[in-house]
Amino acid sequence: MTGPRSADRGVIAPTDWKRPSVRWSARAVHGALLAALIAVGLGPMLWLAKAAVTPTQDTLRKPLALWPSGLDLANLVEAWTRVEIDKYFFNTVALAAGAWAVQLLVATTGGYALAVLRPRYGKALSGIVLATLFVPSVVLLVPLYLTVLDPPLLGTSMLNTFWAVWLPAGANAFNVLLMQRFFANLPKEVFEAARVDGAGPYRLFWSIVLPMSRPIIGVVSVFAVIASWKDFLWPMLVLPDPNLQPLSVRLPALQRFVELDVFLAALAISTIIPVALFLAFQRMFLSGAGLGGAIKG
Amino acid sequence: MTTTDTRPAGRSGARVGPRSAARPGRRGPLAWARGGGPHTLLFLLPMLLVFAVFSWLPIGRAILMSFQQTNLVTDPAFVGLENFQTVLADPLLWTAVKNTLYFALLALLFGYPVPLVAALLMSEVRRLRGLFSALAYLPVVVPPVVAVLLWKIFYDAGPEGVFNTLLGHVGLGPYAWLQDADIAMPALVLEATWAAAGGTIIIYLAALTGVDPSLYEAAEIDGAGIWHKIWHITLPQLRGVLLITFILQIIGTAQVFLEPFLFTDGGPANATVTVLLLIYRYAFTSSLGGDYGAATALSLMLALVLAVFSVLYFRLTRSWSSS
Numbered sequence: 001m002t003g004p005r006s007a008d009r010g011v012i013a014p015t016d017w018k019r020p021s022v023r024w025s026a027r028a029v030h031g032a033l034l035a036a037l038i039a040v041g042l043g044p045m046l047w048l049a050k051a052a053v054t055p056t057q058d059t060l061r062k063p064l065a066l067w068p069s070g071l072d073l074a075n076l077v078e079a080w081t082r083v084e085i086d087k088y089f090f091n092t093v094a095l096a097a098g099a100w101a102v103q104l105l106v107a108t109t110g111g112y113a114l115a116v117l118r119p120r121y122g123k124a125l126s127g128i129v130l131a132t133l134f135v136p137s138v139v140l141l142v143p144l145y146l147t148v149l150d151p152p153l154l155g156t157s158m159l160n161t162f163w164a165v166w167l168p169a170g171a172n173a174f175n176v177l178l179m180q181r182f183f184a185n186l187p188k189e190v191f192e193a194a195r196v197d198g199a200g201p202y203r204l205f206w207s208i209v210l211p212m213s214r215p216i217i218g219v220v221s222v223f224a225v226i227a228s229w230k231d232f233l234w235p236m237l238v239l240p241d242p243n244l245q246p247l248s249v250r251l252p253a254l255q256r257f258v259e260l261d262v263f264l265a266a267l268a269i270s271t272i273i274p275v276a277l278f279l280a281f282q283r284m285f286l287s288g289a290g291l292g293g294a295i296k297g
Numbered sequence: 298m299t300t301t302d303t304r305p306a307g308r309s310g311a312r313v314g315p316r317s318a319a320r321p322g323r324r325g326p327l328a329w330a331r332g333g334g335p336h337t338l339l340f341l342l343p344m345l346l347v348f349a350v351f352s353w354l355p356i357g358r359a360i361l362m363s364f365q366q367t368n369l370v371t372d373p374a375f376v377g378l379e380n381f382q383t384v385l386a387d388p389l390l391w392t393a394v395k396n397t398l399y400f401a402l403l404a405l406l407f408g409y410p411v412p413l414v415a416a417l418l419m420s421e422v423r424r425l426r427g428l429f430s431a432l433a434y435l436p437v438v439v440p441p442v443v444a445v446l447l448w449k450i451f452y453d454a455g456p457e458g459v460f461n462t463l464l465g466h467v468g469l470g471p472y473a474w475l476q477d478a479d480i481a482m483p484a485l486v487l488e489a490t491w492a493a494a495g496g497t498i499i500i501y502l503a504a505l506t507g508v509d510p511s512l513y514e515a516a517e518i519d520g521a522g523i524w525h526k527i528w529h530i531t532l533p534q535l536r537g538v539l540l541i542t543f544i545l546q547i548i549g550t551a552q553v554f555l556e557p558f559l560f561t562d563g564g565p566a567n568a569t570v571t572v573l574l575l576i577y578r579y580a581f582t583s584s585l586g587g588d589y590g591a592a593t594a595l596s597l598m599l600a601l602v603l604a605v606f607s608v609l610y611f612r613l614t615r616s617w618s619s620s
Contacts, residue, residue: 141592
């Protein structure tokens with residue numbers, strides 16, 4: 001947590017800020033920084049937005065021209081319909097929604113049991129859950145693939161089903177850790193009061209713990225959706241059927257047989273949702289809730 | 298002493314607050330569940346199932362498989378260390394190791410100082426700081442596949458390519474970015490740095506707000522200038538975070554896959570074959586044909602190297618980080 005004081009000042013002393021030379025050089029540096037950030041952070045996105053509605057020949061001949069010779073909105077329509085971006089888009093949405101639901105179910109129930117119900121074996125159990133954080137994902141790649149091919153007890157392969165993406169997404173120890181920590185810091189008096197009023201473990205979970213944990217549920221949700229949207233290697237392995245593939249898997253293949261302007265329109269469509277989520281939940285991303293919190297802890 | 302308490306002794310009794318001690322006859326569901334009742338198990342069930350099937354079992358299976366000859370047709374057979382020998386005898390492995398080290402080194406050169414400098418500058422911004430960080434973070438939310446495919450177009454080798462046009466204005470190029478064995482790897486690292494720097498900047502910005510301002514004030518009383526303050530206060534205050542972002546970056550770059558796979562598929566002339574790409578090829582490319590044993594053997598070796606490196610790293614830097 002940052003106190004109000006710490007934001008008041010940085011390296012430069014308040015007395016120095018009053019000196020014109022310091023003020024002006026700081027302004028110059030910040031102006032240059034802002035220009036660089038716009039060029040590097042926003043530039044490629046603007047270029048993509050422009051190229052998505054520009055005829056191929058313009059993009060090829062004069063890639064940096066500010067204004068295209070003609071607006072070609074048909075690119076977006078063609079990408080959406082003829083190239084069937086709509087199908088891959090909805091596949092991506094379905095994969096993200098399922099992965100989100102499984103991750104939230106596993107993390108909230110698991111975190112609740114470990115942090116609030118606290119069984120005797122809880123310490124040992126969270127130990128072996130958290131230990132998986134230290135196993136690099138590359139170790140899991142092949143054995144997880146073979147597990148999906150021949151899952152225990154199920155008797156049928158999960159290949160080419162969305163479950164092959166949804167269920168492994170749930171085995172995320174980081175989510176469990178975040179939930180467990182948040183639940184453990186909820187005020188104990190509320191639990192006691194609910195208990196005295198006769199609330200059982202299910203009622204306590206649904207009516208007290210979950211509503212009080214909206215902030216952390218929001219953080220885990222947004223990062224779950226973004227992570228699923230970004231995923232490439234795993235869905236490529238377990239969804240070889242093109243009709244089931246998400247955008248990230250399908251785009252590299254499309255590049256080979258789709259015209260450049262339509263392809264760029266497809267890239268732009270794929271970027272809209274994550275960027276919109278980012279703009280809507282900026283504070284969540286920029287407070288470092290997902291990353292910084294983990295590192296500082 | 299709890300002489301009136303008839304409940305079974307143990308932690309369940311110890312944790313009950315004073316409120317319930319006043320009603321000794323009632324055994325609350327929480328207390329009961331703490332003993333390991335079926336409610337608790339029910340809540341744990343999703344986590345246990347998912348972790349058992351998709352995490353714990355595969356980890357165990359990875360170790361087993363690295364000593365087995367596994368294909369999907371015949372039953373797996375134990376072959377001792379043969380998988381490890383096959384991998385270590387593969388001449389491409391050493392190319393892959395060299396390339397991965399090169400990628401990690403370049404990523405450190407490009408990607409380690411840039412976010413730190415950017416965060417230091419941004420932490421002094423008074424107005425519009427949100428805009429600064431939003432711009433810096435924007436590349437991080439672009440789906441990585443889209444980013445790579447977009448940059449692939451930017452890297453077009455013709456004189457009309459985006460980067461070649463830009464460099465043409467200052468009389469450089471044109472370069473055959475991805476087709477030139479000498480610049481292919483730096484080109485990959487440049488894109489990877491662009492895609493990842495924003496996340497690190499946000500981490501540093503968060504850490505910078507945690508620096509106690511009274512340290513700066515004390516230094517100013519001693520007449521310290523701005524460089525002096527950065528060197529003797531800011532950087533030492535950030536060292537914990539700096540140490541962790543360093544090791545996380547090493548662990549991340551050691552497992553780089555997307556860029557070499559999509560940009561160049563290991564080419565030109567194997568100049569961008571990385572360890573992870575090799576693992577992928579062992580397991581999933583038909584030309585080498587489903588050699589799951591070799592793939593898991595190599596991934597375990599990679600994990601082991603990373604684990605040993607991390608332990609050594611934290612040992613060596615312990616005195617520095619805690620002092």
